[in-house]
Amino acid sequence: MIELDRLTKIFEGPQGEVPAVCEVSLRVPAGEICVFLGPSGCGKTTTLKMINRLIEPTSGSVFLNGEDTGKVNPITLRRSIGYVIQQIGLFPNKTVGENICVVPDLLGWDRRRARARAAELLEMVGLAPDSFMDRFPNELSGGQQQRVGVVRALAADPPVMLMDEPFGAIDPINRAGIQDEFLRMQERLKKTIILVSHDLDEAIKMADRIAIFRSGKLQQYATPSDLLAEPANEFVQDFLGSDRALKRLSVISVASAMLRDVVTVSPEDPVANLEARSKHPGREVAVCLDDAGRPIGMVKDLQLVPSEGPVKAHMQAAEPVVQAGDDLRTAVSSMLAQGTSLAICADEAGRFVGLLTWREVVAAVSGREASI
């Protein structure tokens, strides 16, 4: 857990005192990613660097797992915190393996243990240790260097990581891939992470909580969903942009928005049985499942279907099918691509779990019942 208590930094400039960070207080629970977001010069990087004391605070304190960092030797402190910078900063005179082993070596780890750890970490980010361990950074692509930069920070298994625009130097196509990879890694590692970014989409994607800064002051500290739903002030609202409702689509999961109470039938059921069950509003659709519970078709506009024969004679293809674990943005995109106003939701095994229509999408994004 990281806790900032009225953290303040005032720089002495030629024109007198320049306040860079003013009384910032926030708490990042263990295992979460907090993104410091804001325009350049808003104090987010200064705040980050006060945590590992690359910049000494003018006043206020930082607590890591309850311990006041101001009372710890800064060098000992930094060795216990993973640090990733935008320029990656791999040492060009050292091999990939030596770069990863920097902190373990500083901590006096046994040489063999450090090398084994480096191999394990390279494996984790998909770089074969045999071929990468002894290469030099200038023999790596930008994306590979970035991966090495991240695993180098993880080498001594620090509970806390500070990342200063870690994906900023990578082209947009590779960036999305590395972000996904990093999130998967975080699923397992559960580090407490503070990540500085000026990219709202990156923040929404990566963050458990977002802290928005402006002129050294913390404007709002909230989950991405809450932030997009209720910006605290005009600055935050402007910063989030006029399409913030659309951005909210990516922080809401299909599972949390979908309609679970849906009429399901088997293909052999007589259509006649459907009618009685179709009177409820919002349940004009029946989804047809096979024996394993997988959607194989659906019957729309139940009132209009002739009441003869089995369901399979009247059903349409069950499309599109979206994953319950996906976000609404992906689901809505599938619906738009298919030109339909509903999507069938399935779990990882392909079993039917619910139905998504515009009504649910609007309700989830706006927080209100849809008037359609």
Added chain:
Amino acid sequence: MEVLQFMIDNRTVIADRTLEHIAIVSVAVGIAVMTAVPIGIAITRSKALADAVLYAASMMITIPSIALFGLMIPLLAPIGHGIGYVPAVIAIILYSQLPIIRNTYTALADVDPALREAAKGMGMSRMQRLREVEIPLALPVIMAGVRVAVVMNIGIAAIATYIGAGGLGTFISRGISQSDPRQLVTGAIAVSLLAIFADLALALLQRALTSKGLAGRPA
């Protein structure tokens, strides 16, 4: 042809003089590296100090060597070394300061600030940063300064023959005083070849000391 014959006839003397020459320059530049590199590192902490030190070192190099040798005679005479090996070595130590200090300072100042921040942020002390990152990165440029010092001072050591330091300059001074072009040319060629070979040897040393990860970067 005459010159060649002279060289062949006097090869053992030439070899002895060459060794004397190497002894003066290598000891002097060796000591200079041990003083100039730490000075170059120390002045990276203050721009004003760096300017002052580099200015003083530049002044030093403008003093004509023959004048410097003359100046040292009364200074070192009380300890019995007014002439000979010791003042020659001291002069070369002084002349070597500028290229080595300047290159050390410039190379360290040019280290990418991002690397310095990464090293600091990972918990390296100042000494560890110097040893693990900054000096290895600066090494090619520092070595270039050492090469300049060596080549320049092989020439200056030739003049030290006038204060009785020996070396290959002996052939040149005798060639002048005895109007003997054979000795003069032999001395000149030997000094030039020594400078060329010393530079090549140091270039190889530089390559051996530089991390392979720095290949292809400007030195």
